Amino acid sequence: MTIRPATPADQAALLALHRAVAEDPNGIARMPDEITDVYIASLLDLRPPVGLQRVVTDKLGELMGEIHGERYRLRIFDHILTGLTVVVHPRHQGKGVGKALFSQFLRDVRRVFPAIRRVELEARATNEASLRLYESLGFEREGIYRHKTRNRDGSFVDSVAMALTFTESDRYSR
Template sequence: MPDYAIEPARADDAAALLSLYRAVAAIEGGLARGVDEITPDYVGGFLSEALAHGYSLVARLADGSLAGEIHTYPMGPKKFAHVLGELTIAVHPAHQGAGVGRALFRRLMDIVEHERPDILRVELGAQESNARAIAFYESLGFVVEGRMTGRVASVGGGYEADIPMAWLRPAR
């Protein structure tokens, strides 16, 4: 049995999310943003948007600290109201490989599938060099929808493709 609970994030989780995201960004390939880009404004921005219009779920440990977080929300224009995008998941390095990310995704997708029939797509992107993440997303039902050549600046220099992926609600 996991030592964490998957639950909705709260506005007062901002400081814990800042710490979590900085820890994950410190790992090469951990997040698209570098540690210096993980600021209180960045965290406050995605948290307020997710709480107001989308979802932010956390894996909360018994001591109240966070093992992981996932968030997503609609892009804005009404014509995209059936799409959840801007999806980001962060799992603390000490808890990676223990099923936290899968548990966060499963809860999010359970909400979408059973409580949000208006959502037809959930979108995310992965760097082409992150084959592990792409395989993980595919195992959750996401499909590769293309390849955006040269979109992402690589850590070691040069550029690589961003791989757009989506989960599509099955036709009824």
């Protein structure tokens, strides 16, 4: 596995990756038709100081996963990285790829953005595998957004607000 910043050369592979993950009705929030070239190009713009993006590839260079987050553009929230999204191709899920990618991403956040003290994300309350992954990385459940997510079948599910907070000393110990 190689974890690295995404490049414009990854655009087609990122598009295919996000669409493959979006096929699962319990996967990411975006529907497959909402994953467009414009959306993927916007992810490629998530570079410091705006945000951060990383991809993970296998030994042949095939994209297995991607993670990104961005900073709020308000000074009162300049200590927060939000909108975290992590995708792992269905063929590679459950094999530690997501945890490795996420762990490296968090190390890079601390290194690249020393002022960040809080990393936020949301997950479907029914997505126990993701919730376990996030908790294993130190995220804590902070609250519930009732009926926030509308499933493809029209039903609603709660979203869990989660955050990882760290202090100055955490940056050097993790």
